[in-house]
Amino acid sequence: MKPRIAITEGDPAGIGPEIAAKAAADPRVRAACEPVIYAATPRGPFAVGEVSAVAGRAAFDAVVRAVDDARAGKVQGMATAPVNKAAFAAAGLGWKGHTDLLAHLCSVGRVAMMFQAPTLRVVLATVHVPLRDVSRLITRELIRETLRLTADELPFFGVAKPRLAVAALNPHAGEGGLMGFEDDEVLTPAVREARELGIDVSGPHPADTVFGRAARGEFDCVLACYHDQGLIPVKLLAFGTAVNVTLGLPIIRTSVDHGTAFDIAGRGIADHGSMVEAVLLSADLATRMGTRS
Secondary structure, eight states, rough: OOOEEEEEETTTTHHHHHHHHHHHHHHHHHHHHHEEEOOOOOOOOOOOSOOOHHHHOOOOOOHHHHHHHHTTTSSHHHHEOOOHHHHHHHHHHOSSHHHHHHHHHTTTTEEEEEEETEEEEEEESSSSSSSHHHHHOOOOOHHHHHHHHHHHGGGGOOOOOOOOOEEEEGGGGGGGGTTHHHHIIIHHHHHHHHHHTOOEEEEEEOOHHHHHHHHHOOOOOEEEESSSHHHHHHHHHHHHTTTEEETTOOOOOEESSOOOGGTTTTSOOOOOHHHHHHHHHHHHHHHHHHHOO
């Protein structure tokens, strides 16, 4: 029996409804699963292509319904179209996006954002935070526990014995302290502690080379210290085909590798390729794993 996969429409003022509908109708999706669209139904007027509290609340409500059904086993996974952080804020919602919202809805303390592309997987240690705050947020515990979560989850993606690498925070991995202390004093001890737990991990490696090494097959996944450090190589190599996955949830959740694209919303020209890939991965995980709720 094909798994039922929830497809949430995301922010209705963006391209979410368009790519959700296109993906649900795609023959590849229909062959892999039974797609179920969770409409973002606005409770009031809003303008396509513009940030609004009405659209932000509608996107939130659709995600909540899909999570409830996933936890109840009514759907076996979910793939989410993009939400808008400013619209969430305008609606008075305290979450910056799907990842922290899903952790709250599933009552999970630690989750991680992973991007899976054909030749590269990247997990983010920190996500939607200002760059000036990254150094303070990167702690030994955060790195060690994110590595542990990644090593525990990757077997579900067909990687039986994950080979992990940590990207350095500073240029040249700090150059022995000449360009920052975090790599020697935080990342290196965290990697050592993770190895003591039986995790196959190395680093910190200079970030300007480690992603290329992973893309060539040396590592199964790279832990990036901050958002753009990890997302630039992913989007350079595989924009439109990469999939965002939330690790650590009791449900299967995947998403697209792009945002709400307000500039082209409502024009019928949005590329739904990443949405298709997200649904297919969710269906594949559901087929191989069964529901994790």
